[in-house]
Amino acid sequence: MAAARGLVRVIGCSGVLPLCRQLPVWGRAARQPPSLPLTPCRAFSNNKIQVELDESSGIATMKFKSPPVNSLSLDFLTEFCISLEKLENDRACRAVIFTSAVPRVFSSGLDITEMCGKSTEHYATFWRAVQEMWLRLYSSNMMTVAAINGSSPAGGCLIALTCDYRIMVENPKFVIGLNETQLGIVAPFWFKDTFVNTVGHRIAERSLQLGSLHSASEAHKFGLVDELVPEEKLQEKTMAVVAQWLAIPDHARQLTKSMMRKAVLDRLVAHREEDIQNFVSFVSKESIQKSLRIYMEMLKKKKS
Amino acid sequence: MAAARGLVRVIGCSGVLPLCRQLPVWGRAARQPPSLPLTPCRAFSNNKIQVELDESSGIATMKFKSPPVNSLSLDFLTEFCISLEKLENDRACRAVIFTSAVPRVFSSGLDITEMCGKSTEHYATFWRAVQEMWLRLYSSNMMTVAAINGSSPAGGCLIALTCDYRIMVENPKFVIGLNETQLGIVAPFWFKDTFVNTVGHRIAERSLQLGSLHSASEAHKFGLVDELVPEEKLQEKTMAVVAQWLAIPDHARQLTKSMMRKAVLDRLVAHREEDIQNFVSFVSKESIQKSLRIYMEMLKKKKS
Amino acid sequence: MAAARGLVRVIGCSGVLPLCRQLPVWGRAARQPPSLPLTPCRAFSNNKIQVELDESSGIATMKFKSPPVNSLSLDFLTEFCISLEKLENDRACRAVIFTSAVPRVFSSGLDITEMCGKSTEHYATFWRAVQEMWLRLYSSNMMTVAAINGSSPAGGCLIALTCDYRIMVENPKFVIGLNETQLGIVAPFWFKDTFVNTVGHRIAERSLQLGSLHSASEAHKFGLVDELVPEEKLQEKTMAVVAQWLAIPDHARQLTKSMMRKAVLDRLVAHREEDIQNFVSFVSKESIQKSLRIYMEMLKKKKS
Numbered sequence: 052m053a054a055a056r057g058l059v060r061v062i063g064c065s066g067v068l069p070l071c072r073q074l075p076v077w078g079r080a081a082r083q084p085p086s087l088p089l090t091p092c093r094a095f096s097n098n099k100i101q102v103e104l105d106e107s108s109g110i111a112t113m114k115f116k117s118p119p120v121n122s123l124s125l126d127f128l129t130e131f132c133i134s135l136e137k138l139e140n141d142r143a144c145r146a147v148i149f150t151s152a153v154p155r156v157f158s159s160g161l162d163i164t165e166m167c168g169k170s171t172e173h174y175a176t177f178w179r180a181v182q183e184m185w186l187r188l189y190s191s192n193m194m195t196v197a198a199i200n201g202s203s204p205a206g207g208c209l210i211a212l213t214c215d216y217r218i219m220v221e222n223p224k225f226v227i228g229l230n231e232t233q234l235g236i237v238a239p240f241w242f243k244d245t246f247v248n249t250v251g252h253r254i255a256e257r258s259l260q261l262g263s264l265h266s267a268s269e270a271h272k273f274g275l276v277d278e279l280v281p282e283e284k285l286q287e288k289t290m291a292v293v294a295q296w297l298a299i300p301d302h303a304r305q306l307t308k309s310m311m312r313k314a315v316l317d318r319l320v321a322h323r324e325e326d327i328q329n330f331v332s333f334v335s336k337e338s339i340q341k342s343l344r345i346y347m348e349m350l351k352k353k354k355s
Numbered sequence: 356m357a358a359a360r361g362l363v364r365v366i367g368c369s370g371v372l373p374l375c376r377q378l379p380v381w382g383r384a385a386r387q388p389p390s391l392p393l394t395p396c397r398a399f400s401n402n403k404i405q406v407e408l409d410e411s412s413g414i415a416t417m418k419f420k421s422p423p424v425n426s427l428s429l430d431f432l433t434e435f436c437i438s439l440e441k442l443e444n445d446r447a448c449r450a451v452i453f454t455s456a457v458p459r460v461f462s463s464g465l466d467i468t469e470m471c472g473k474s475t476e477h478y479a480t481f482w483r484a485v486q487e488m489w490l491r492l493y494s495s496n497m498m499t500v501a502a503i504n505g506s507s508p509a510g511g512c513l514i515a516l517t518c519d520y521r522i523m524v525e526n527p528k529f530v531i532g533l534n535e536t537q538l539g540i541v542a543p544f545w546f547k548d549t550f551v552n553t554v555g556h557r558i559a560e561r562s563l564q565l566g567s568l569h570s571a572s573e574a575h576k577f578g579l580v581d582e583l584v585p586e587e588k589l590q591e592k593t594m595a596v597v598a599q600w601l602a603i604p605d606h607a608r609q610l611t612k613s614m615m616r617k618a619v620l621d622r623l624v625a626h627r628e629e630d631i632q633n634f635v636s637f638v639s640k641e642s643i644q645k646s647l648r649i650y651m652e653m654l655k656k657k658k659s
Numbered sequence: 660m661a662a663a664r665g666l667v668r669v670i671g672c673s674g675v676l677p678l679c680r681q682l683p684v685w686g687r688a689a690r691q692p693p694s695l696p697l698t699p700c701r702a703f704s705n706n707k708i709q710v711e712l713d714e715s716s717g718i719a720t721m722k723f724k725s726p727p728v729n730s731l732s733l734d735f736l737t738e739f740c741i742s743l744e745k746l747e748n749d750r751a752c753r754a755v756i757f758t759s760a761v762p763r764v765f766s767s768g769l770d771i772t773e774m775c776g777k778s779t780e781h782y783a784t785f786w787r788a789v790q791e792m793w794l795r796l797y798s799s800n801m802m803t804v805a806a807i808n809g810s811s812p813a814g815g816c817l818i819a820l821t822c823d824y825r826i827m828v829e830n831p832k833f834v835i836g837l838n839e840t841q842l843g844i845v846a847p848f849w850f851k852d853t854f855v856n857t858v859g860h861r862i863a864e865r866s867l868q869l870g871s872l873h874s875a876s877e878a879h880k881f882g883l884v885d886e887l888v889p890e891e892k893l894q895e896k897t898m899a900v901v902a903q904w905l906a907i908p909d910h911a912r913q914l915t916k917s918m919m920r921k922a923v924l925d926r927l928v929a930h931r932e933e934d935i936q937n938f939v940s941f942v943s944k945e946s947i948q949k950s951l952r953i954y955m956e957m958l959k960k961k962k963s
Contacts, residue, residue, distance in 0.1 A: 260600070260608050311860070
């Protein structure tokens with residue numbers, strides 16, 4: 052499927068990327084680029100994600116702005132998928148950078164309130180949206196990079212893993228990992244597949260069982276993130292990485308990406324409804340509901 | 356199968372493990388805990404393996420005591436499986452530590468006398484017992500750790516690989532590896548699968564073809580063992596690792612483990628009889644019998 | 660298939676390899692061994708590859724001598740397969756060393772003139788020859804080692820990856836990698852499978868998308884090559900490696916190799932015609948033909 056789209060949407064390109072003079076700006080010190088008619092920059096903003104596309108470079112930025120912790124609610128996921136699809140269908144867009152507009156958090160992962168005290172229909176709708184986000188992002192024809200400027204547990208880590216490249220700010224307070232077991236829940240098989248594809252079977256097995264949250268520097272050591280940078284260098288470094296990837300002809304890069312990811316994408320596509328049923332029946336268990344309520348109480352106390 | 360059992364046998368637990376005051380003691384300086392009625396420690400000992408379960412911590416120890424080298428005879432394997440099943444069915448038991456009561460050897464691997472000069476029926480019975488050991492251990496709901504206090508070639512290495520975690524004494528004389536090819540025989544596909552899951556395809560391919568026995572420090576470098584300790588710290592370190600793993604809710608840890616290992620477990624289950632036939636016909640070859648006789652002669656000379 | 664051949668062609672051997680006194684000589688300072696009747700060395704040379712077999716050691720050398728860059732033309736591939744088959748069927752031959760007689764280049768990869776401006780029949784014939792080379796080499800019962808004494812992009816890298824072991828001269832000017840995307844083309848799935856088996860999924864995904872050419876020292880760091888040596892030590896080191904591998908009984912080593920590689924070999928065997936059709940239709944596209952013509956022009960300019 053991804054391969055087929057790759058063949059259809061070939062964008063010829065080679066040589067060094069003509070970097071636009073006025074690059075999209077994001078990160079903690081973010082300033083909005085002025086919307087002068089001469090600037091080749093388009094922006095559309097919804098409630099939870101702000102998107103900017105620099106047409107001259109073909110680089111978009113999706114900035115998560117859903118305080119306090121960019122949790123992946125149904126609304127967030129819906130906006131994410133719509134925004135991604137818009138960019139995917141925009142010939143002018145060749146790469147997307149994902150980053151956070153919220154200090155110290157990239158994304159805290161799935162919104163637990165969507166999994167607690169709701170109807171089974173709601174759980175099913177929510178889970179389908181989580182799957183949709185992953186399917187679109189993992190198979191995207193665009194070059195994707197996570198500029199991880201804060202902690203990134205669980206679903207936040209998944210978004211990072213699903214990109215082509217991960218750059219993380221080397222702040223000792225920022226952690227990343229699939230910590231589901233710590234909450235008494237289990238990462239689904241496609242989270243696991245994405246993790247194994249990134250760090251290998253053994254590290255995934257140990258990290259997933261323990262629900263480990265790794266410091267940026269530890270995550271870098273075993274390949275969960277590709278690069279560490281000081282916060283003030285994040286934008287510059289991310290741009291350099293994107294430029295390196297966009298120097299490759301799009302169609303060749305896209306077909307190669309699709310070849311690498313096809314087996315794992317196909318597995319979820321083949322078992323999608325089953326996976327939703329599994330999630331719904333698991334999360335509906337009283338023991339799991341109790342675990343999640345305890346966890347939410349703990350989070351509330353922590354905040355106050 | 357493993358997943359199903361996981362769902363049935365959920366043991367709720369979270370937070371820090373309440374470590375019992377009187378932990379099971381093992382290793383070279385092992386002392387038997389007194390069997391006073393106040394001690395929450397149960398022990399059952401057969402001929403070749405001594406088992407202790409500390410009920411307050413939920414941690415059992417299986418200590419191999421089959422001198423001179425803890426070789427995996429049919430009797431040893433039968434005891435191993437019975438003991439493991441007892442613990443698996445005991446709600447009080449959450450983790451098992453495997454270690455040796457024999458100096459300088461964890462386990463020397465499959466007992467070659469079981470593969471030499473016997474009937475095809477015997478070979479089949481023996482091989483089924485080897486499979487059974489691996490199937491039970493790799494799918495165990497309990498947290499399993501190998502405290503490797505001596506050399507661990509071939510089947511000894513397999514036991515270690517099949518656990519959740521491997522800690523090895525950093526003695527330069529202790530070696531570990533799947534050295535089957537050095538004896539003219541071939542590790543079966545499920546030894547290989549377990550090895551690949553632990554160290555990756557390339558290292559497994561090279562190490563298996565060469566039948567390499569690695570020093571503890573080399574094994575640690577490429578991930579065949581997770582941690583090295585001086586002998587006197589082995590027990591303390593092992594307990595700390597078990598405590599870390601048991602801090603995770605059992606059901607989440609178990610389901611995650613099962614998800615990671617299912618594909619490889621299913622492969623043997625699907626091809627079990629075929630694998631037995633392969634082993635029987637391979638080991639019945641005159642050329643293989645000759646290789647094994649030569650090897651046994653060599654071992655005898657070495658001893659005397 | 661490979662396994663079956665392994666069973667048929669068992670060559671008993673154990674203990675230390677009796678290294679012949681007069682080893683085959685190759686590398687930049689290569690001298691032809693004198694063809695005296697007393698020398699246990701047979702040589703056959705075609706146009707593009709020179710083959711020497713030292714009967715007393717069982718070690719053959721295939722030296723690529725197709726200047727200027729040992730590109731893999733249809734003629735080269737045909738010679739390669741015929742030479743390899745001769746050695747495979749020769750009971751006296753147990754190992755093959757692949758190296759270059761051309762300075763600074765191991766092999767530049769597939770000959771682009773075979774993919775440009777030719778008939779679809781020619782493309783199909785050419786691609787079948789590329790597949791044949793890989794199928795024979797990856798499943799070879801002989802121990803195979805690449806003594807990489809020059810740059811090794813694309814198909815040159817594939818030959819190296821397909822061997823059992825890779826030793827590379829640590830010259831900062833020598834590069835290695837599957838750089839297909841840089842040319843606007845895509846490495847086929849079995850190039851990818853071989854790469855993943857060697858360096859793991861994540862490194863392969865990144866390196867393949869970027870079409871990276873790695874320096875020898877970088878390639879060594881992530882396992883694309885097993886060892887680095889100064890040029891003057893290449894022959895000595897290669898011989899030592901071969902001796903180590905040949906110390907293992909052939910049949911056990913062969914069966915183990917076959918077990919490790921079977922899944923990936925079977926995949927191409929099952930999809931061989933489909934893969935040819937894919938290649939032919941891809942390379943016949945006008946956009947691809949244009950990319951290749953531009954690339955050839957660039958190469959010509961570079962030379963002059």
